[in-house]
Amino acid sequence: MKSAITLFLLISVWLDLNTTTRDGAVVTVYTLESVYGNRDQTVILPCRLIVSGPEVNVVSVTWKGPNGTNIAVYSPQHGVNYPGEGNSSLISFQNPSKEDATLVIRNLSRRDAGLYACSWTTYPDGIFSSETVLTISEDTPVRFRVYVILAVICLVLLLGLLLLAYALVSWVSQHLQVAGRNSKETDLDECPxxxxxxxxxxxxxxxxxxxxxxxxxxxxxxxxxxxxxxxx
Known part of the structure; x- marks a missing residue:
């Protein structure tokens, strides 16, 4: 349902896998190195924590925006928080958990472009992070252009059908009038x-x-x- 409602253009150039080994545990932070979006649309910035080996205790995960300030924080104990005025209406976690901190940004604007950092704070191993560069395109989304073209085609077809119906009605009306006149003339000829x-x-x-x-x-x-x- 979310994928049907949320319209976004997401293009990954390559994966940014920041892998660290500590105390026998292999910790990998999965993000996309580059993400492209369109103005007024929605993008998704994936960030997942993959752990192989001993369990890692996740304390929190934090997203930092282009200006270096915290824009979204998730804690398994305290829930989610969106520092900054108005962030909660434009930014949200998709499905926060100890393994997933994917971020959703809505109504993109030019100021949203830049470097985003996803940092996992663990105990006692410390912080694991990875970065994503968000680029905002000024072009109209391809899907929107397709909708506009389809709407124009539908309007043209509808206009053509209306003109065809009008011509058909005029033709039938004209032939009915001619048939009526011929019938009257025939009746007069047959009357003694x-x-x-x-x-x-x-x-x-x-x-x-x-x-x-x-x-x-x-x-x-x-x-x-x-x-x-x-x-x-």
Whole structure:
């Protein structure tokens, strides 16, 4: 979980193993000779005590900063202490024990660059120490640049999808309108023309009949009265 939350760039040039032999015990202080970090990020400065042979009684372990003052102290009996105002919010031990005094530095700035010394105080063998040089880079972290590039790509893809969706909706709407107009025209073509029937009643009028002719009145099925003039 800590490695997932803590973002740091840690590059080791080579290991700094300060090995001392006293009274049959081989004591080694393990650190990194060089560590590189980026501004506003987090770095880890490893410091471990490796003992081969008789047990060594650890009294305390102390980290000194670039200005030579104590910045972090751990005692198996008294716990941890961070001398200096505000150090506890920026500096902390990762998992302090009699074998591990790895230091975590957060929110790096230019003033954090320099030489760090990790010193183990033992009884009765004395002090064993090793040093690490911390270099602060002004460059933007590689991972951050990757995140920015991915964010830009995602925004471009999202914009493209929105434009594609808009074009698709416009195309469907246009074709639906054309289909609606064609449907209306087809309905009008298929509708029969209205036919209006009008009954006309023609009344018989008395007109003069020529000599030798007579009138013959007829009524058809539509009740239309008409007169036919026939020769006698």
């Amino acid at each position: 023309s209205e036919i209006v029937y009008t009954s006309v009643n023609i009344q018989q009028q008395n007109v003069g009949t020529p000599k030798g002719w007579h009138h013959e009145d007829n009524v058809d099925s539509e009740e239309i009265v008409y007169s036919v003039l026939k020769h006698k």
